[in-house]
Amino acid sequence: MATHTPHRPAASVTLESIEQARARIRADVYFSPCNHSHSISKIAGQRVYLKLENLQMTGSFKERGALNKILTLSNDEKQRGVIAASAGNHAQGVSFHATRHGIRARIVMPMMTPLVKVNATRGYGAEVILHGADYDEAYEEACRLAALEGLVFIHPFDDPQVIAGQGTIALELLEQAPDMEAVVVPIGGGGLISGIACALKSLRPDIRVIGVQAARMPSMQSALQAHKAVTIDSNTTIADGIAVRRSGDLTVHLVESYVDELVVAEEEEIASGILTLLEREKTLAEGAGAAAVAALLHHKTSLKNEKTVALVCGGNIDVSLLARIIQRGLAKDGRLVRLQIHLSDRPGSLHQLTRLLTVHQANIVELHHDRTYYGVNLGDTMIDVTLEARGEEQIQQILHGLRQEGYRHERIV
Structure with a gap:
């Protein structure tokens, strides 16, 4: 938790410089929407609005x-x-x-x-x-x-003019959601949250500003503990946009001055945020872009029922990573399941198995038939099958059916 003093100046980033930045850039950047999300509000247990900076021309607030x-x-x-x-x-x-x-x-x-x-x-x-x-x-x-x-x-975050440009989001939010009580912002080097927090605390010190880092790269968290920028060990994260080993010298000062709370999101939580935004909001977010939503969905902040804006700050995600996230998300939700099933190696065995799966209305996505590996006995074979299902209840019905028919099987998690 950072201690904030709302009107403490920090270097040359001020409300005035942010207002000047808005006048300078407003004709060339998209006034991104900030709409209420019924589905995310229901899961998070509070009123959540999404500021969609992933809709900018280049796919992010940057x-x-x-x-x-x-x-x-x-x-x-x-x-x-x-x-x-x-x-x-x-x-x-x-x-x-x-x-x-x-x-x-x-x-x-x-x-x-x-x-x-x-x-x-x-x-x-x-x-x-x-x-x-x-x-x-x-x-x-x-x-x-x-x-x-x-x-x-041109520094990506530790530059007064860059920070002032990012802070223009706060001025838009005050017009779009004037009764907001909190803003949740992803943090990498700290430029985005520094600009937003500086503007909000200067105009509305009652609004809580909360930052979210990837748990695998918490450089700002380490900096706040040391009261200065420090370099942490490198690590991999799906939130590559906020994977920064060292926060900015200027941004540490701004975050200490203006930000109320700092939390971290785990990889699975960020992946869940990406999938929830895609499925429930039809919004494509990269890992960094989904970090704020992930924190709310998994109740990582101290917020209770405040009207909260979450920054969806970027949508430039690699399609192969997105595919993996979707597959894992479907598996976690019980809509995709992989089974290894032992069969006797004789004509008709596979037909009998597929007939059983048909009875339970399971759709076969992928099937691999192997006599050599998986440690099967001579005269036996192993079927590695991936099924689409409607949820965990249907999966349990399929597993029960396999047991009743005497099939040896294993669920691959």
């Missing part, structure tokens, strides 16, 4: 800060060109808006950046350099190239 920074560059800086380091969303924002304004852009991205983000960044016009195992290594390379080639470095 273009707000990138554009504000680009529009404040001098003519000399524009001529030199810009460079950034990013796991994807900041990269796309810089690439898109720099190209629109005739500015040469180079982006250094970690080697493991999802292909969808790499291709999109190139498609918006920037030169992409893949370097390093994580954001921090990409950042070091971008700084080296900036110094070597005289490029202007």
Whole structure:
């Protein structure tokens, strides 16, 4: 939990700079909707509104800060060109808006950046350099190239103009949900929550601001404990957009000043948030984009029944990862089940099994017939079958039917 002092200034990020940023960028960014979610409110047990920043042109809020920074560059800086380091969303924002304004852009991205983000960044016009195992290594390379080639470095979160651009979301929220009582925001390096919290606490100090980090990369949590930015060990997370080993020096100060609470979300909780948004809200969110919703769905915050806005801050998810999340989600909900079933290796055995599955109205998705592996006896065979089901009740009926017919079987979890 961070201690906040609502009117304490922090460096050059102020309400005035955020209001100036809004005037500067408002013609070029989408005024994203903020609508009530009945389904998520019911699961979370409180009134939840979703601010859909995943609907921005580049698929995330990041273009707000990138554009504000680009529009404040001098003519000399524009001529030199810009460079950034990013796991994807900041990269796309810089690439898109720099190209629109005739500015040469180079982006250094970690080697493991999802292909969808790499291709999109190139498609918006920037030169992409893949370097390093994580954001921090990409950042070091971008700084080296900036110094070597005289490029202007656009930091993804620890820059006053970038933070002010992200803070424009708060001004929109005050118009869209003036009676809101809390805002839940994903945290990576801290630029988004810093700008939002600065604006909200300056205008409405009664609104609670809560940050959510991936449990595997809690760099801001570590920074708050040390009262300064610290570098934590690298780890993998499906929330790659907030996978930052070291928060910003400026953002730590802002979070300490303005943010009320900081929580973490586990991988399975974030995956559940992605699937819930997709299925219930028809909204595509990446891991980082679903972190705030995940925290509410799994009751990670101290909120009870406040009117709460959750930031869905990005939607640039790799389709192969999305497919895996959907499959695992269906399995957890009892709508997909995998069984290994022993059969005698004689004509008609498979037909009898499929007839039993038909009686229980189970749809076969995948079936593998093996006589050699799985430790089966000679004269036996093993069927590895994946079934679609309506839920856990139907699965239990199928398992009961198999037992009644004498089939040896195992449910693969």
